[in-house]
Amino acid sequence: MNLGERPWTTVRDALASGGPVAAILPLGAVEAHGPHLPLCTDVVISDGMATRAAAMLNAQGVHAFVLPPIAYAPAGYASEFAGTISIGATTAKAVLIDIARALKDQGFACLAFANSHFDPANVTMLRAAAAEIEELGLPVAFPDFTRRALATTLTDEFQSGACHAGQFETSLVLADRADLVDRPSGAALPDNPSSLVEAFARGATTFAEAGGPDAYFGSPSRASPAEGEQSFAAMAAALSDLVLARLKGP
Ligand SMILES: [Zn+2]
Incomplete structure (x- = not known):
């Protein structure tokens, strides 16, 4: 159920039903994703994950x-x-804390972060926000796909780290x-096997320094809706499982 497309009474009735009510917040970015994908690619992906979960x-x-998605994030x-x-x-985290406070005051039982924007500054911010929100007394379900245990549930390209606007995201x-999606433009792009994860580790701070002068990494030409x-399904299952676990207790 999309909260922003419902009247307030739907939410009131759910909160009054006696069962736990979870809120899933899609977290994206306004960020270059190659010459073939839209700037709000991560908003589309996080929203799709949240809706399925x-x-x-x-x-x-x-x-x-x-919840209505957050499109703005650290994307240096x-x-x-x-x-x-x-x-x-700091700005991004403050928004999340305020949203969490409003949800907690209304009686929501859990806030889930549906995130697909893996800029290290964003992931670090989300981990800190989750910890602060937990301290407020609202359980947070944050499946962090940059952690190995969850990364291995996703595709080979994702795990290789050459995964920005490539086969996985396209x-x-x-x-x-x-x-x-500009399919002709995506199909014409050569593979770029440079790993962002390795680039992050050696201290690169821009896509160009990381070996992605066209703002993509991986193999956009191999993308398919079936893989998507x-x-x-894998991302939504991870999110949904974590919400259920958090509703049961710490
Ligand atoms: Zn992305």
């Missing part, structure tokens, strides 16, 4: 609302590309918003 939870009797690696809008970690956008559906 909410359906899984609702099927198991847990009320879950998908792509800031040299036109259209990328990076905000500071497939996900094809699955939900094929109208936003598979990745969405």
Whole structure:
């Protein structure tokens, strides 16, 4: 259920039902994703993950609302590309804390972060925000796909670290918003096997320094909507499982 598309009374009734109500917040970025994907690629992906996870939870009797997404995030690696809008970690975290406070005051039982924007500054910020929100007394479900245990549930390209606007992300956008993908341009791109994870580790601070002068890494030409559906299913299952676990206790 998409909270922003419902009247307030739907939320009131769910909160009054006696069962736990979870809120899933899609977290994206306004960030260059190659010449073939939209700037809000991560918003599309996080929203798709959140919507599928909410359906899984609702099927198991847990009320879950998908919140309107947050499109702005720290995105320093792509800031040299036109259209990328990076905000500071302090600003981004403050927004999340305020949203969490409002949800807790209303009686939501859990806040889930559906994140697909893996800029290290963003992931670090989300980990800190999750810890602070837990201290406020609201359980947070944050499946962190940059951790090995969850990364191994995703594709080979994702695990290789050469995974920005490549096969993995292009497939996900094809699955939900094929109208936003410039397929001829994506099909013509040569593979870029440079690993962002290795580049982060050696201290690169821009996509160009990391070996991605066109703001993509991986193999966009190999993308398919079927792979995107598979990745969405894995990401949504991780999110939904974590919400169920957090509703049971710490
Ligand atoms: Zn992305």
